Amino acid sequence: MTDGLTIGRAAAFAGVTIKTVRHYHRHGLLQEPRRDRSGYRRYGSTELLRLVQVRTLAAAGVPLAGIGPLLEADAEQFAAALVDVEQRLTDRIEELIARRDTLHRLAEGDRALLPDRALALLDRMPGLGFTPDEVAASREGLVLARALAPEGVDEYLTALERAFDDAPFIALIRRCGEAMTWEPDDPRIEELVTAMAEAFLASPERLKNVTSFQARTETAIRYRLISRFGNQSPAGARMSDLIEAKLCSAGVPIPHP
Structure with a gap:
């Protein structure tokens, strides 16, 4: 039995598309695993953990350029970085609320x-x-x-x-x-x-x-x-x-x- 998951099954496991996984590879956020004897890349537990971490941070609003350094940071640096991400998300939420309010006002002429x-x-x-x-x-x-x-x-x-x-x-x-x-x-x-x-x-x-x-x-x-x-x-x-x-x-x- 071959160990590890194909890219399709790994993507499904992490809740992303194959295209997204390849996108993470291109940005250097996820190392491509070696190919097996059949020529397929197999994602083991280490790659799957990294994939889930990257996907979770990206979904939380962390820019892709900031995910790599964040995953390499120590606990204190990680916590400080998350505070910064949270603030940027808060700013973004306020901007979106303002845009929504503008749309409501436009509806009223x-x-x-x-x-x-x-x-x-x-x-x-x-x-x-x-x-x-x-x-x-x-x-x-x-x-x-x-x-x-x-x-x-x-x-x-x-x-x-x-x-x-x-x-x-x-x-x-x-x-x-x-x-x-x-x-x-x-x-x-x-x-x-x-x-x-x-x-x-x-x-x-x-x-x-x-x-x-x-x-x-x-x-x-x-x-x-x-x-x-x-x-x-x-x-x-x-x-x-x-x-x-x-x-x-x-x-x-x-x-x-």
């Missing part, structure tokens, strides 16, 4: 792209009289702002939270939304622009709706990408230009490309 504070503000907008299109434009604008100037988002959200409790200011913003459909030379635009500029200048908190991103956007181009989003109609672009011009003339710094 904007929750992967915006903080809860922003979502709460968007939820309030219909009750303040904003149309679905205006809510959608605000949502997309917040996503863009967060991507281009994340450091300014918290201050901007604080300004929005206060603005949403400011009924006269909200009425002006809604009026600006209605004006998006006007002709750009509509004489009512001048009156509305003046009212908006005066509202901003009358309150430092309101003004932060304009200035929150300025110090953090690095370039005027980035600022204008944020400030012009949602104001892309001819009337909206003209209103933005005129409001900024009035604020500039009052000493408010506005980046320009």
